[in-house]
Amino acid sequence: MRKVILGVAVSLDSFIEGPNGEYNWCFTDQDYGLKEFFKRVDTIFVGRKTYEMSSEMEGGGSGFPKFKEYVFSTTLDKVKKGATIIKGDIKTEVEKIKNEKGKDIWLFGGASLTTSLMNLGLVDELSLAVYPILLGGGKPLFNNIKHRIKLKLVDAKSYASGLVSLTYNIHTL
């Protein structure tokens, strides 16, 4: 079965955005394993807010490779060409997609979609780029996780820039 991988940049105090929505703490001086990661995935899951923000920013395009995109939203009626809206029961829909043939799936965010999928036990792997900074506030990576989730560390890599890349499998309950 295809894996759903939450792949995200995070501050050491576990924020994905600063207090004013800033991402300017994410340095991009090198690849940090992204190219390898992109080889593993062919599909991306995004929440409605994230979808709207990235469509706005990039006019619907993106610097990423071409992924099959699923937008999770109960309110949107239309999304850009090539994307698909997921409106129905999340668990059923995601399980269906996970059972289809294909590479793994990148759960891109945002926080609300991440929380839903985590609480439904639909996320298989965490791939975190931990930046050497404390933001002190902002949007937490995890919000309203309902119960403890045990993780299995599968890889830890540190870079001279201070970035630490941590990969965990999520134990099935």
Add this chain to the structure above:
Amino acid sequence: MRKVILGVAVSLDSFIEGPNGEYNWCFTDQDYGLKEFFKRVDTIFVGRKTYEMSSEMEGGGSGFPKFKEYVFSTTLDKVKKGATIIKGDIKTEVEKIKNEKGKDIWLFGGASLTTSLMNLGLVDELSLAVYPILLGGGKPLFNNIKHRIKLKLVDAKSYASGLVSLTYNIHTL
């Protein structure tokens, strides 16, 4: 000058206690560098709540080596023999102690003392044992940090158990 080192166990979602004050997620099957850490420090900083909790739990003793202990409190009048109350201006008092001769100082917690010392720029190093678990809630490691704090990664070590030990120096502002 002596360093103040925040040395603490933390979940991947950056909590130092679970939602009901639990520490039962901290496995202690091995040393995880604690013995080496203990060689570096001879003094411990604790907040009032942490002091009271550990005095209660252990009848004033402890499984730790003998440290010189400073208890930060505006309300306590008396602490156990060998401990010293810090009541006055925190910045002045801590700088005085940092300028005394001795080994480094372990900032043991809790959250409120940690926040005060972080915001006053008095913490020099973070030594985090990141446990492979999401607690979903509880007491955050950092609370009310007022501004971004840039860190310099000095060591990252991962263990077969999934624990990742991360050491950062704090950039002076």
